[in-house]
Amino acid sequence: MKYLLLIYESEAGFAGMSGAEQARIFEEYMDYTKGIRKSGNYIGGEALQAISTATTVRVKNGKTITTDGPFAETREQLGGFYLVEAKDLDEAIKLAAGIPASRTGSIEVRPIMPTPPIE
Amino acid sequence: MDLETLYREERPRALATLIRLLRDFDLAEDVLQEAFAAAVEQWPREGVPGNPCAWLVSTARHRAIDRLRRAKTFAAKQAEIAYLSEAAAPPPDFVDEPLPDDRLRLIFTCCHPALAVEVQVALTLKTLCGLSVEEIARAFLVAPAAMAQRLVRAKGKIRDAGIPYEVPGSERLAERLEGVLRVVYLVFNEGYAATSGDALVRRELCAEAIRLGRLLRSLLPRVSEVTGLLALMLLQDSRRATRVDAQGELVTLEDQDRSRWDRGQIAEGEALADDAVRRGGAGFYALQGAIAALHAQAARAEETDWPQIAALYALLLRLHPSPVVALNHAAAVAMGERLDRGLRLIEQLERTGELEAYHLLPAAKADILRRLGRFSEAAVEYERALELVTQEPERRYLQRRLREVTAAE
Numbered sequence: 361m362k363y364l365l366l367i368y369e370s371e372a373g374f375a376g377m378s379g380a381e382q383a384r385i386f387e388e389y390m391d392y393t394k395g396i397r398k399s400g401n402y403i404g405g406e407a408l409q410a411i412s413t414a415t416t417v418r419v420k421n422g423k424t425i426t427t428d429g430p431f432a433e434t435r436e437q438l439g440g441f442y443l444v445e446a447k448d449l450d451e452a453i454k455l456a457a458g459i460p461a462s463r464t465g466s467i468e469v470r471p472i473m474p475t476p477p478i479e
Numbered sequence: 480m481d482l483e484t485l486y487r488e489e490r491p492r493a494l495a496t497l498i499r500l501l502r503d504f505d506l507a508e509d510v511l512q513e514a515f516a517a518a519v520e521q522w523p524r525e526g527v528p529g530n531p532c533a534w535l536v537s538t539a540r541h542r543a544i545d546r547l548r549r550a551k552t553f554a555a556k557q558a559e560i561a562y563l564s565e566a567a568a569p570p571p572d573f574v575d576e577p578l579p580d581d582r583l584r585l586i587f588t589c590c591h592p593a594l595a596v597e598v599q600v601a602l603t604l605k606t607l608c609g610l611s612v613e614e615i616a617r618a619f620l621v622a623p624a625a626m627a628q629r630l631v632r633a634k635g636k637i638r639d640a641g642i643p644y645e646v647p648g649s650e651r652l653a654e655r656l657e658g659v660l661r662v663v664y665l666v667f668n669e670g671y672a673a674t675s676g677d678a679l680v681r682r683e684l685c686a687e688a689i690r691l692g693r694l695l696r697s698l699l700p701r702v703s704e705v706t707g708l709l710a711l712m713l714l715q716d717s718r719r720a721t722r723v724d725a726q727g728e729l730v731t732l733e734d735q736d737r738s739r740w741d742r743g744q745i746a747e748g749e750a751l752a753d754d755a756v757r758r759g760g761a762g763f764y765a766l767q768g769a770i771a772a773l774h775a776q777a778a779r780a781e782e783t784d785w786p787q788i789a790a791l792y793a794l795l796l797r798l799h800p801s802p803v804v805a806l807n808h809a810a811a812v813a814m815g816e817r818l819d820r821g822l823r824l825i826e827q828l829e830r831t832g833e834l835e836a837y838h839l840l841p842a843a844k845a846d847i848l849r850r851l852g853r854f855s856e857a858a859v860e861y862e863r864a865l866e867l868v869t870q871e872p873e874r875r876y877l878q879r880r881l882r883e884v885t886a887a888e
Contacts, residue, residue, distance in 0.1 A: 361641045363641075446641075447641075447643075448641040448642065448643035449591075449593055449640050449641045449642045449643065450642075450643050450647070450651075452641070453593070469640075471639055471640045471641055473639075
């Protein structure tokens with residue numbers, strides 16, 4: 361099964377770290393990614409720019425409306441994701457627990473809905 | 480044996496196997512129901528098969544294949560039918576009997592930590608105990624429709640999120656087993672702790688929890704905590720008849736009519752408690768089982784081995800520190816050693832503020848003060864306990880005590 365592991369973390373917390381600390385965390389992500397590539401679980405994954413760069417789009421009556429943000433007042437923001445292949449939820453949970461942010465933030469594990477292939 | 484009883488006994492085993500074969504809770508429940516309807520028709524005429532469970536499983540499995548064949552999305556189901564046909568016409572080494580592990584798989588799936596605890600409890604009662612949605616809803620004071628919805632969502636999550644149908648590997652077994660035991664004990668306590676509500680439903684919950692405890696022990700006989708939990712439940716349940724008097728008033732352990740305790744259950748519970756402790760690594764349940772056994776062994780309340788009970792609570796407190804265990808420890812110290820030492824421990828606990836809202840803390844303190852003859856101080860504590868208590872029989876008990884100490888002043 362495929363799972364999306366959504367990484368939620370405090371942007372402010374990360375921004376407040378020293379350069380050396382940030383580099384160490386970056387290093388950890390590199391190691392983690394290498395590990396799940398080697399084990400065959402990795403399908404994809406990216407880190408996202410800060411939420412201050414986000415734009416929300418809605419279409420109302422055929423008109424595209426864009427808003428700056430969201431600047432939700434939640435403590436944690438979506439900061440990145442991994443798409444993984446796992447045998448079952450237990451394996452997906454194990455993979456999620458290996459992501460560095462699982463210690464400081466939280467990981468949401470979402471199964472991918474199976475859909476027929478698009479021609 | 481009549482068919483209803485037979486079905487009730489065979490159902491969990493058959494269902495557990497069908498869920499493994501069909502990988503679908505709802506489909507398994509439906510086709511098992513149909514298989515039973517067929518049994519009601521056939522068995523009185525042709526006799527009960529030698530292995531009723533295997534008969535139910537294989538009949539239900541064929542029904543499932545028929546259903547999938549008839550399903551509109553035929554193409555999409557091809558692979559599934561191929562898989563099921565294979566299972567229906569098993570290779571020579573295929574065991575057409577339920578594997579003993581099936582029910583263990585089922586209980587680990589129902590008690591998966593990715594499900595909310597109350598959902599784990601409901602799902603366990605539904606699939607492993609065969610309770611109806613209405614029965615479960617009544618036990619937890621939830622509307623049947625809401626309970627049905629909760630179960631549908633849970634089965635959906637098991638399917639769509641890929642919650643595995645297997646016994647966890649040895650590296651995670653202990654951790655996951657803890658969750659399973661917690662669910663079983665929650666079911667038991669739901670039936671045991673409350674003295675209000677539908678007595679019949681509550682007795683049923685205790686019986687189901689004990690049945691689950693027996694099942695777990697038969698599947699994991701060497702795990703101390705599994706044995707300990709069964710011992711604990713049997714010993715607590717042995718006192719059921721004496722906990723409330725004819726007027727519905729609460730009777731404390733001290734005042735219960737011990738001649739009415741269930742001796743058979745006590746004997747079994749004692750042997751199990753002993754076995755659990757001897758295995759070593761006695762934990763949360765095994766220690767509580769041992770404590771319950773000591774209470775059961777005292778022919779009269781005055782003969783209770785309080786020093787031993789206090790020692791076991793001290794051990795429990797070291798392994799599983801919690802303010803409630805600390806309170807029990809303090810009460811045992813008061814009864815076993817000296818009342819004033821127990822009182823000091825309770826006062827220490829009071830200062831932490833952790834049990835601020837727990838009526839049993841002032842109640843226990845009041846009890847010690849009453850035994851010390853400090854009646855006016857006891858009255859203050861009984862009043863505090865009365866402000867916090869929520870259960871009606873407990874409230875009446877505390878009021879009775881308050882009247883006693885007020886009169887004695």
